[in-house]
Amino acid sequence: MINASLARLADYPFTRLAQLLQPVAPPGGLTALALSVGEPQHAPPALLAETLSASADGWNRYPQVNGTPALREAIAGWLKRRYRLAEGTIDPDRAILPLSGTREGLFLLAQLSAPGEPTDRPPAVLLPNPFYAAYEGAAVIAGAEPVFLDATAATGFLPDLDALDRDLLDRTRLFYLCTPANPQGAAADAAYLARAIGLARRHGFILAVDECYAEIYDRTPPTGALEVAGAMDGGALDNLLVFHSLSKRSNAAGLRSGFVAGDPRLIAAFAQLRSYAMAGMPLAIQAASAALWNDDAHVEENRARYRAAFDAAHQAIGDRFGFYRPDGGFFLWLDVGDGESAARDLWQAEGLRVLPGAYITRPDRAGRNHGAPYIRVALVHDSAIVADAMARLTDFLDQRLAHRRTGS
Secondary structure, three states: OOOHHHHHHHHHHHHHHHHHHOOOOOOOOOEEOOOOOOOOOOOOHHHHHHHHHHOOHOOOOOOOOOOOOOHHHHHHHHHHHHHHOOOOOOOOOOOOOEEOHHHHHHHHHHHHHOOOOOOOOOOOEEEEEOOHHHHHHHHHHHHHHHOOOOOOOOOOOOHHHHHOOHHHHHOOOEEEOOOOOOOOOOOOOOOHHHHHHHHHHHOOOOOEEOOOOOOOOOOOOOOHHHHHHOOHHHHOOOOOOEEEHHHHHHHOOHHEEEEEEEEEEHHHHHHHHHHHHOOOOOOOOEEEEEEEOOOOOHHHHHHHHHHHHHHHHHHHHHHHHHHOOOOOOOOEEOOOOOHHEEEEHHHHOOOOOOEHHHHHHOOOOOOOOOOOEEEEEEEEOOOOHHHHHHHHHHHHHHHHHHHHOOOO
């Protein structure tokens, strides 16, 4: 029989988007453009293909789940450079586990954190609202209650930690926190992260910090949870796991390569769980991943491309639709009044595919979906394409708004 928990899940966001757009077609004469998915369109660095080719002798060997020492050392070295970690903060043999993309790890984590015995009340999994769909799916399939924490402009686009009551925290097993946030791009500062880590330790839950957008930033490198933990309580990593990926950092979404790092006790349990559920990362991919984590030059070039894309978007949009330059990531979170109808109309009139904010947001207790007015726009193309797309988007939305005001 099919797992009944699946019935508790709403349709996957991109399934809903396909259903919304299926009855309409983009216009002829215009190049249709996908701005709905966070899939980088810039070419990955040449060293990726070079290393894969040079490592072809590993394709006939089963890889170990915990990865090669070379990959773990490369990851540890990057973490130390990026977050200025003190020597000894991250043990590459005990505090790092490679993943075949962070989605698998984020999903499996809910299985790791679920209680082994039935309880009077379901365990809670906290997640930001808007959210990454894997968080909700993981919580539901694990038999937990997903608790959506509104992250709106009023809360700085991050969950309000002061609004969490003790009863909820006491039954929380896992808290997914994305920083920089998807889609709003808000980055948690050191004080916020220290508060979240403290709550996890006092109430005995896992804090899972999804930092996959941390290398795509405009000006200031976002603070990392490991660097905050390293300055607390003698540098202990208790109750903390962070997730990183090469998909955004190195334009290598198809490589399916990331890692989880943090509390050695949790990493050991994670490795045990992954041994049953997942195969190890192929050795050639591990070698290419190590080469990418060891190289920072291509990442700075990548950031420059995204800065140029945001410059082009800012020039086209100005201060309309609540435009702002996010702390990190490559999304725009634009207030267009009705995100679902705007997404349909933009596809039909301009061939621009964007994601309605309501599809990645759940209604609050009063029934209000705070994401409904928004669309998420992924600036994953080069600046010239972005400039053209944003001019088309802005002109159309301006005309649409003018027609609504005049009733024509």
